[in-house]
Amino acid sequence: MSLLNKLPSAGQKRGWPWDEEVKDDIYSSKTQWPKISIVTPSYNQGEFIEETIRSILLQNYPNLEYIIIDGGSKDDTVEIIKKYEKWITFWVSEKDKGQANAINKGIYKCTGEIFNWINSDDYLAPNALANIAEAFKSGYTIAGKVYNFYDNDPEFKDIVENKALTSNRFISLKSTFHQPGIWCDLNNIKATSKFQENSSYYFDRIFFTTYFVKFKKVIYNDQVLVHFRYHENSKTLVIRDSHADELIEFYNQLLENPLFRSFKKEIKSALKYQLLPEKHIGDWEYKNAHKNVGSRLSSYLGLMFRKPELIQSRHFFTKLKRSVLQNLT
Structure with a gap:
């Protein structure tokens, strides 16, 4: 049964779902x-x-x-x-x-x-x-x-x-x-x-x-x-903009959960290549957000040496491109 004419008026608003309905x-x-x-x-x-x-x-x-x-x-x-x-x-x-x-x-x-x-x-x-x-x-x-x-x-x-x-x-x-x-x-x-x-x-x-x-x-x-x-x-x-702490804690718990025993490889991969890099890079972003471009670039490259595993993550290079290098142009 059609409702459009029975619902309260939408006033001057037009388009879906204001003055249109599914027949x-x-x-x-x-x-x-x-x-x-x-x-x-x-x-x-x-x-x-x-x-x-x-x-x-x-x-x-x-x-x-x-x-x-x-x-x-x-x-x-x-x-x-x-x-x-x-x-x-x-x-x-x-x-x-x-x-x-x-x-x-x-x-x-x-x-x-x-x-x-x-x-x-x-x-x-x-x-x-x-x-x-x-x-x-x-x-x-x-x-x-x-x-x-x-x-x-x-x-x-x-x-x-x-x-x-x-x-x-x-x-x-x-x-x-x-x-x-x-x-x-x-x-x-x-x-x-x-x-x-x-x-x-x-x-x-x-x-x-x-x-x-x-x-x-x-x-x-x-x-x-x-x-x-x-x-x-x-x-x-x-x-x-969060540090993914909730998911990191959850994934660490999964490693001990019998239901996920056959997924340990996938869990460890997610932690190593996505969740932990997101956290490290997020922490860096929070600490360096207000620095000038040169200081940010120097600090970010230093992060690579302190945590070399980050270069295996796409997040490292995405953040480098979007939040550091784009400010140099």
Whole structure:
């Protein structure tokens, strides 16, 4: 049933998902569609969450379960949610322990066949749920494309295609993984574990490390399913500047975990060639960020002599090119 004319007015906003919707006749090909459960964790994202909500509801998907777990927002998030609560399966706004905790609380409420969480600053692409449901098979994971964008840079275009999500390549950090494009059998999610609530940034990768060991069947979808927003407070931008300590600790723990006994080679490779170099280079960046170009170059080359293993990592040369040498031109 068409929702566009029933939802609150979008005012002067135009385009998807403001004055456009997925035509409901797209679902006429069959009478039974798998139930899709979507959780939106949110906290003080009133600037963006209405776009998220509308992009999900205006899929006009005939078997949708939509849950919003808000962490007690102080902005206008709750006011916006209340505008749409007639079409939301369940929502709550209360203090929580962070994003992973919110997702775990949402999963507890989910009863569908297909699951993903969509953050309150991202939004679904048109026809996303139809594409996911058409491709879905019980026990499988759907891996689609994600469109990254900046609101203040319309020229920026970056489509990420999830690739090579086998357990060994995922553990060795040689796959391409972008969470919003990963849609899972809810039973597989519940059988894996809870999302690690003491993880600030990498709880999704930590969770899926175990997930892809246990559940190996992946269907790759060539459609853009989600638009992923970069902005000043985006966690992804914060992660880019972090020292990867969470993942280093997690990977060291994996070496002692019996489930990952056959992946020790991949674990050690990820530590040696990616995670530890990222940490060393990140530490260097923090200490030398305010030095002049000559001092930075001298210090960076000195890092190579102090830690010669870094030259085996692509991160050493990427940082040299992007953050040191480009300032010489």
